[in-house]
Amino acid sequence: MKRQRLTFIGLLLFAGLLLSIVMLLFFSHLETRRIQQEFESDVTEASHAFIQAMNSHFEALYTLQLNLDTNGIPDAQGFAALTDKILARFPAITALEWIPEVDQADRARLEQRANEWLPGYVITEQVASGERVAASERAVYYPVYYVEPVTGNEAVIGYDMGSHSLRFEAVQRARDTGQLQLTVPLQLQRNDVTAQGILSLLPVYEFPEPMSEAERQDSLLGFVAGVFNPAQIFLSSPGLTQVKPFALTLIDTLAPQSNKWVFSLVPVLDTRPVSQQRHYHYSQKMLTQEAISREYAPDYRYVHQVLSKGGRRWVIEATPMQDYIRQHQSSTPWWVFWGVNAFFAVAALVSFFVFQRGQQYLDTLNQQHDRLLAVNEKLERMSLIDPLTGIANQRAFEESLDKAVRVARREQSPLVVVLIQIDDYAHFVSQCPQDMYESSLRMLANELGRTLKRPADMMARLDDDRFAAVLPNTNNGEVVARHLRTAAERLNLANTEMSANPYLTVSVGAITVFDIKGITAETLFHQTEALLYQAQQEGFNKVSAEVRQQQASTEKALS
Structure with missing residues (x-):
């Protein structure tokens, strides 16, 4: 263990x-x-x-x-005036540029015009060694014409965007789509320092909103560029x-x-x-x-x-x-x-x-086992009692009826089943105070129980207004039913405030069976319910009884 x-x-x-x-x-x-x-x-x-x-x-x-x-393309001073506020508000823009589209035939004229405000202006390109030289001949140039701020960006003035494949690819996309285009990340030179940046390009056309790609190419003036x-x-x-x-x-x-x-x-x-x-x-x-x-x-x-x-x-x-x-x-x-x-x-x-401590508890539990059995038996008995009236409840009645049917079948003895229902119960309850209603039910249950003389006879309360009795080895069910009705009358229970039938009366259905063969307890109960229903159909305070003789013959009585 x-x-x-x-x-x-x-x-x-x-x-x-x-x-x-x-x-x-x-x-x-x-x-x-x-x-x-x-x-x-x-x-x-x-x-x-x-x-x-x-x-x-x-x-x-x-x-x-x-x-x-x-307003058209401004001069250098006008471009500086336009860009000053933008650069002051957005310090991460390192340069704003104007990049015109220049044909080969117009190159000399553009350089001459630029020299008027910036001596030494030349369209340039960068060779493999990194040196800036005059741009070689090509059909179209895209040079940086204006740049603001000039300080720190001197190296880009005149630089031809068409001379660099990555920049030129963005230039072509901006020209042909008419929309903002960005370059790949580029190494841009500013203040003689190379830093990473993005060049953004927006095209400016001679005619507003050209529709086709060919129209955009023909009417292109240049690009507004920003270095971010x-x-x-x-x-x-x-x-x-x-x-x-x-x-x-x-x-x-x-x-x-x-x-x-x-x-x-x-x-x-x-x-x-x-x-x-x-x-x-x-x-x-x-x-x-x-x-x-x-x-x-x-x-x-x-x-x-x-x-x-x-x-x-x-x-x-x-x-x-x-x-x-x-x-x-x-x-x-x-x-x-x-x-x-x-x-x-x-x-x-x-x-x-x-x-x-389990062993100690085991001994104690064994001692308590017998006491628990006794308590369980008591609880079992309590589970068969109606709490209001103190007589047997429906569960006890069903067990007693089932047992009585088996005994009657085995011993071939007669059996009486009686159902009692309070007349006009709903009206009686609605007119009665709670304490009077409960007291009346207890008195009725006690009186009905005293009417049964033998120990084997049992009276039970099935629900609010119905009672039932099982009388083994009894052959006079009608007499018993009349005695039960008389017992209810004898109580003289009444509510004077009720306008009709102030006295509490009951209707009774009773069946006496001499030959129980082939009849179950459930069938016997339903037959008794049918007799109770017949009594209620005749009015209040009625008895309906039936005797089931041998060979399935019956005698009925209604009074």
């Missing part, structure tokens, strides 16, 4: 450990999904703020295009109120492999001890594989599309730092793990003490 107890406790502890591990894995999975969803939400929020900021910068370019469409710094736009976007510890890389998925990366921002921990909370700022540099394996959680990497416009498709690839995961982790999985283990440990401890 002791070995069985120890085996049970060991199995209980093992089951607890196994369940706790399963729960730990399950809640850890839920925790991972929650962190992934929160991370994706943070990245999506930052992406939306970035694209809204980009659209604001595009609107600035549209404003400049509309001005040139409406997407990284600066992202960092200055209104939605970026707090730098969270995850790295961001903006990728142009349609660009060649060498020009895919628009920018890469890596979070750097602030060294200033402002507060106990860790704060970060973004640094513009590439995320190395070594840094990913050491400080980041690449399993949570998330890619979100932010822009599909101007012939480009940009996506943000975000990778959270381990610190981001730690900030968003909760202790729930481990609380569950230790909670389940603690529960089963307590259960095992309780089981041990229960087993220790």
